[in-house]
Amino acid sequence: MSIILALALLLASPSAARDDGFGARVLRGRLVEAGPTGAAYQKALWQQINDPAAAALKGCIARHAPADKSPFTVVANVLPDGKPDQVQAQPGTPVAQCFADWLATNTLPAPPALASEPAYPIEIDVSIVP
Numbered sequence: 719m720s721i722i723l724a725l726a727l728l729l730a731s732p733s734a735a736r737d738d739g740f741g742a743r744v745l746r747g748r749l750v751e752a753g754p755t756g757a758a759y760q761k762a763l764w765q766q767i768n769d770p771a772a773a774a775l776k777g778c779i780a781r782h783a784p785a786d787k788s789p790f791t792v793v794a795n796v797l798p799d800g801k802p803d804q805v806q807a808q809p810g811t812p813v814a815q816c817f818a819d820w821l822a823t824n825t826l827p828a829p830p831a832l833a834s835e836p837a838y839p840i841e842i843d844v845s846i847v848p
Contacts, residue, residue: 740808743793747841755830759838762827770824771817775844778816787846790814792821795837800826803837817844 750756779785790809794802805822807814829838
């Protein structure tokens with residue numbers, strides 16, 4: 719509990735608000751996901767993109783054969799109209815970048831407004847299993 723509170727306080731600090739590094743973006747996405755709007759938005763998001771995301775990932779693997787199937791994380795800011803912005807993947811393998819490029823072309827569910835964020839941060843951890 720105190721770790722979550724410390725992370726929330728860190729996130730609310732002015733220096734954290736200016737930190738757009740990948741790790742900070744992952745943290746913001748995870749904190750928002752764990753917050754009061756997170757579960758409902760995640761449900762709406764995955765209802766909309768689950769099957770297309772799986773198909774896109776399979777296509778990325780096929781296009782980059784022999785593919786590096788290492789786990790990766792994608793972060794994005796979802797704008798009020800559902801458009802993903804500042805989509806990044808790390809590590810930046812060809813498959814990860816391909817999937818991030820795919821995500822950037824989608825319109826996601828319109829996110830709830832957050833007082834602490836100009837856009838709704840999301841993070842997606844991807845593990846490829848045979």
